[in-house]
Amino acid sequence: MAVIVSPTQLARELTGSPSPPHTPPTLLDVRWELTGPSRRPEYEAAHLPGAVYVDLETELAGPVGEGTGRHPLPDPQVFGAAMRRAGVRQGHPVVVYDGGRGWAAARAWWLLRWAGHEDVRVLDGGLAAWEGPLTGEVPRPPEGDFTPRPGSLPVLDADGAAALARTGVLLDARSGERYRGEVEPIDRVAGHIPGAVSAPTTENTAESVSGGACGSAPGAFRPAAELAARFAALGIDADTEVGVYCGSGVSAAHEILALAVAGIDAALYPGSWSQWSADPSRPVATGPEPG
Known part of the structure; x- marks a missing residue:
C-alpha cells in the first residue's frame, strides 16, 4: 500500500475524480516546528479544505517525564480521542500533511500505522507543494470511530x-x-x-x-x-x-x-x-x- 501521495493525486481524490470513484480521504494538518509557538494560527488562516488541525505536542506526544525523552508516545486513549475528534474512521483513508518539511506528518503517519490504521499516506512535499485551493473555514467533522490497537509497527527501547x-x-x-x-x-x-x-x-x-x-x-x-x-x-x-x-x-x-x-x-x-x-x-x- 502506498505511503505517500502526490499533490496531483490528492487533488483528484478530493474531487472524487478517480475511476472507480473513491471517498475523499480524511485530512489532518499537523504543521509544527521544533521550537516556537503552535502553528494553529497559520492553520486557521489557510489550510486544505476539510483538514482538521492536530497538535503534535499535545496529541501526537505524551507528557515528558523522567527518562521519557522529549516526545514520548502518547497515551493510546488520548491519541484515539484526538483522532476521533478529527473524524478518523477505521478502514477510511487518511492523508496527513505539514508545512513541507515532512517530520510532523511522518510522526502522525507512523502513530496511526502503529495504532492499527491501515490506510494512511503523507502528502509528498506537504503544504508547500500544494497548488489547489485553501480555506480559512475550520471544519467540524462527524466523530470518527477509530480505536487504537498499539503494536502494529515495531518499537525499540x-x-x-x-x-x-x-x-x-x-x-x-x-x-x-x-x-x-x-x-x-x-x-x-x-x-x-x-x-x-x-x-x-x-x-x-x-x-x-x-x-x-x-x-x-x-x-x-x-x-x-x-x-x-x-x-x-x-x-x-x-x-x-x-x-x-x-x-x-x-x-x-x-x-x-x-x-x-x-x-x-x-x-x-x-x-x-x-x-x-x-x-x-x-x-x-x-x-x-x-x-
Missing part, C-alpha cells in the same frame, strides 16, 4: 536499540554534526549511540539534491529507487533488521517513511537521543564512525 546497533543497522536520523558530537543544541550530551550509522533524514528529500532534482518540490521524497540505493550504501536491503532514532522520535519517523517508500521495514526508537543521553550509564560515541 534503549536496550533494544543498543542490541540492534550490533546485530542489524541502527540509523541516526539527526544531522551529521550532531551525530559526530560536534554540536548538541538541545540534549545533555553530544554524540551518538555506539554502533549507529549516520543517515540524516534531510538526504531523503529532493531539497538535498543539487538544483532541486527529481522534478519535485523541495521537501518531496526522492524516487524509491534512489532511496533504495541510498540505504543499500548504508548496508541495508529488504532483509536487514533496521531501527531508527533521532533527537526525540519525530524526524526518525520521517526516515522510517523514507525506508517504507523504498520497500524496507524499520523499527522506531521513540525515546531516541533525548532519552539515551539523559541516562549517564549509557555509553556515547563521537566522531564520523559508528564506534
